[in-house]
Amino acid sequence: MEPSRRRRALATAAVLLAAVPAAAFATIPADATAPPTPPGWTLQWADDFTGPAGALPSGSDWIFDLGRSYPGGPANWGTGEVQSYTNSPANIALDGAGNLRITALRDNAGNWTSSRIETRRGDFRPPPGGRLAIEGRIRLPDVTGQAALGYWPAFWALGSPYRGNYWNWPGIGEFDVMENVNGLDSVWGVLHCGVSPGGPCNETSGLGNSRACPGSPCQAAFHTYRFEWDESANPARFRWYVDGQQFHTVGRDQFDATTWRNMTSHAGYFVLLNLAMGGAFPDGVAGRATPTPATAPGHSMSIDYVAVWTAGGGTTTPPTTTTTTPPGQGWDAYREIQAEHASARSGGVLEAASEGGQDIGQLKNGDSLRFSGVRFGSGGARQFLGRVASGAANGVSGLVEVRLDDPRATPVGSFAIASTGGWQSWRTVPANISGVTGTHDVHITFTSGQPAAYVSVNWIRFGA
Structure with missing residues (x-):
C-alpha cells in the first residue's frame, strides 16, 4: 500500500x-x-x-x-x-x-x-x-x-x-x-x-x-x-x-x-x-x-x-541464471566472470550494459552476488578486480567486498566506490586480497551507510 x-x-x-x-x-x-x-x-x-x-x-x-x-x-x-x-x-x-x-x-x-x-x-x-x-x-x-x-x-x-x-x-x-x-x-x-x-x-x-x-x-x-x-x-x-x-x-x-x-x-x-x-x-x-x-x-x-x-522451470531459492560454464567445472577465477551469470543474486536490476551484454545495476547496501565453484588453483590470487559504474548522488558511496564460502564471512578484500559519472560510466577498480587458493563459492557483497543504490557491476575477475 x-x-x-x-x-x-x-x-x-x-x-x-x-x-x-x-x-x-x-x-x-x-x-x-x-x-x-x-x-x-x-x-x-x-x-x-x-x-x-x-x-x-x-x-x-x-x-x-x-x-x-x-x-x-x-x-x-x-x-x-x-x-x-x-x-x-x-x-x-x-x-x-x-x-x-x-x-x-x-x-x-x-x-x-x-x-x-x-x-x-x-x-x-x-x-x-x-x-x-x-x-x-x-x-x-x-x-x-x-x-x-x-x-x-x-x-x-x-x-x-x-x-x-x-x-x-x-x-x-x-x-x-x-x-x-x-x-x-x-x-x-x-x-x-x-x-x-x-x-x-x-x-x-x-x-x-x-x-x-x-x-x-x-x-x-x-x-x-x-x-x-x-x-x-x-x-x-x-x-x-x-x-x-x-x-x-x-x-x-x-x-x-x-x-x-x-x-x-x-x-x-x-x-x-x-x-x-x-x-x-x-x-x-x-x-x-x-x-x-x-x-x-x-x-x-x-x-x-x-x-x-x-x-516448473527449476528453482528460485535463490534466483538463478544460466551460465556458460560447463556443468561441474565452476568458474576460472582469472577470466572475466559476467555479473549477470551469478549463481544467485539478491537485489539489483538486470539491464543492458553500454559495453555490450548485460550488467547488474543499482546495487545497494545488503545486496549480494554469488558465484559457485570459483577455481583459484594453487598459485594464490592476490588481486580482485571489478568492472563497475556509479551514478550515485554526491555523498553516496559504499564498499564492494569479496567473501569466501559464506556471505557472513570476513571479507578477504574490498574497494570503495562512489560516482563515476553515470550508471554506465565503467571503471575497472582493483583491490588486494590475501593469496586465495583452492575452489570456493565467491560472495560479492555490498555495504554502505546510505540506503540508496551506489554501484552497478558488469564483471569481476581475479589476478595473481
Missing part, C-alpha cells in the same frame, strides 16, 4: 465493487497449518504462525515497519493513512491457536496504532518459464457499517528494489493479493506498475478487480487469497484468486517491454501484511474522511498462514 492509493477516486472504487455472485465454499478450521504442497509445486517459504499467545511473529522471517513512513520515504506511507505502526504485542501477536492477529487500537487522545510486517526475503519470483504462487488464509476484521469506516487490511507484495529507495514506485511493481476497506464484503486484487500518474497501470488506481468472498462474508470467516505469476503461459499472466475462484487477470501483452522488464527482471518481491486506518482508498469509497468518531477500535485481521510456492 505505497503511493498506489494516494488519490484513488471514489468512481474507481465504485466500479471495482461490482461483485461476482458468491459460490459455496467449505470453511477450513481456523487453526489449520499451511496446506500440503500440491504435486508439481515446490514450497519456497511459509509461516503458519505457530507459537504461544502474545508472542511476536518470528524476527528471522519478518521485518517490522514502524512509525508513519520508511526512513526518507513518503509521509503516512504515501497513502494518507492516519495510524502509527508499532511492534507492540497489543497491535501484533500470535493468538496461541496458529494465527497472527494485527489489531487496530485508538487511545484516549484519538491516536490510532496498528502494525505492518514484511518478509525478510525479497527474492520471490518464478523460475524461468515457471510459476510463482503467493497465498494466505485470512479473516478480515469482524466489523461492518459505520463502525468499520477506515479499516484497510491488506496482503500484498512489493518489488525488492523498493527497499532503500522508497521513491521508485510504481515502476518496480506491486501485487495486491488482497485489499479490503470499510468492512465491505469485497476483496480487491490490483496490479501497480509503470509510471505515476497514468501510465499502463492507470496510476494511482492500478489495474484491479473485485468480488464478494465466496460462501460467507470476508469478515465472517477465513478465506484463502492467492496470486499467481505464470511465465509458462504465452503471453505471461498475473492471476488473482479467492477460495480457488479466479476473479482478475492481467497479461504481458498489455504492457510495453520496458514496463514489463522493470517489474519482472529484478531479484524478486517481498510479501507484506498490514492493517491500515484511513487513507485515500477507504476515504474514496466512503466519500468522506476516515476513520470517524463512530469507527470502533480493537478489531483484528487474523492470518492463519502465508506460503510461497514455485512450479
